[in-house]
Amino acid sequence: MFAFKLLLSLSLVLAASATPAPVPKNPSFALGNGEAAQDLNASFEKLSQSSKCKAGQNACIDGKFVQCVDGKFTAGVSCGEDLQCVALPLVNSKGTSITCDRVADAKQRIANTGAKGGLTGKKVKRGTPTAPxxxxxxxxxxxxxxxxxxxxxxxxxxxxxxxxxxxxxxxxxxxxxxxxxxxxxxxxxxxxxxxxxxxxxxxxxxxxxxxxxxxxxxxxxxxxxxxxxxxxxxxxxxxxxxxxxxxxxxxxxxxxxxxxxxxxxxxxxxxxxxxxxxxxxxxxxxxxxxxxxxxxxxxxxxxxxx
Known part of the structure; x- marks a missing residue:
């Protein structure tokens, strides 16, 4: 039963992938969505298969779609050729989604919101700290x-x-x-x-x-x-x-x-x-x-x- 749910979830994210990056219609929340997606993608980079998680949590680990079951992430499911799991900004409402997409398309969709720094915003947000x-x-x-x-x-x-x-x-x-x-x-x-x-x-x-x-x-x-x-x-x-x-x-x-x-x-x-x-x-x-x-x-x- 769980395997079916995981495949269903993956099929939904695949259905939303590999599509042209739309330009947000409402700039009042577009930038916030873009930066929220960047924060999620940055947080995914810190996750590993053994990371703690909450039931029902979806995430991306090493470019694969994962779900949290009983406090542990499931084995990652590959998105398919030329695709990887990413967080993207919603276009018509506040929020983000986790889906499979081409990296170039994902970056463009985030850039369309006005957010700078690609998938994670690191080029803008991440500086070199100064040691004491x-x-x-x-x-x-x-x-x-x-x-x-x-x-x-x-x-x-x-x-x-x-x-x-x-x-x-x-x-x-x-x-x-x-x-x-x-x-x-x-x-x-x-x-x-x-x-x-x-x-x-x-x-x-x-x-x-x-x-x-x-x-x-x-x-x-x-x-x-x-x-x-x-x-x-x-x-x-x-x-x-x-x-x-x-x-x-x-x-x-x-x-x-x-x-x-x-x-x-x-x-x-x-x-x-x-x-x-x-x-x-x-x-x-x-x-x-x-x-x-x-x-x-x-x-x-x-x-x-x-």
């Missing part, structure tokens, strides 16, 4: 007194995944249900360390690792938990964005497993200690939400988390 002076003076290697990794482009992610998978296969536990040895290693394990991952994905995966370690039949519990803790502290990838390589945001939720609580991802050597963000996150200066680990407050005068 203390962060600039503190230097990149001592930031937050966290150890730094050696590379911006990490080459050891495969080794990280393999170390967990090897221990898991030797555990004696249930390695068939949900395929934990592969899922928590080479799939979720690596994906959670990428620059575009949700800030809490890594912590959630570490929690799942510990839960497996405590499950029935596991013989190497201590080794698995030690591996999960090391994984939780592993740096995430950092990418250059407009000439800045920002620090990766911290998770703002408490870990479920006590062994993981208080552990945070380290920052790679070379990232900007005063600027945080990523491919799916706006760049923000130290002091904003996500620039300190859960439970800590930022002190911009000293560029530390207390």
């Amino acid at each position: 002076p203390a962060c600039k003076n503190k230097g990149k290697r001592s930031f937050l007194e966290l150890a730094f990794g050696k590379r911006i482009a990490q080459s050891d992610l495969g080794d990280v995944a393999e170390s967990w998978q090897k221990l898991c296969l030797e555990s004696g536990g249930d390695i068939q249900t949900n395929s934990p040895c592969v899922t928590l290693a080479g799939i979720n394990g690596i994906n959670s360390l990428l620059a575009n991952a949700d800030p809490c994905d890594q912590q959630k995966n570490a929690d799942a690792m510990v839960k497996f370690a405590k499950s029935k039949g596991v013989k190497n519990k201590d080794a698995l938990i030690a591996n999960a803790k090391a994984y939780r502290e592993h740096p995430r990838n950092a990418l250059n964005i407009g000439g800045i390589t920002p620090s990766t945001p911290f998770c703002q939720e408490e870990a479920e497993e006590p062994e993981i609580r208080g552990l945070v991802n380290k920052q790679l050597d070379g990232v900007d200690p005063g600027i945080f963000g990523g491919p799916k996150f706006d760049l923000v200066a130290f002091g904003a939400s996500g620039t300190c680990p859960f439970g800590k407050k930022s002190n911009v005068k000293t560029c530390t988390c207390e």
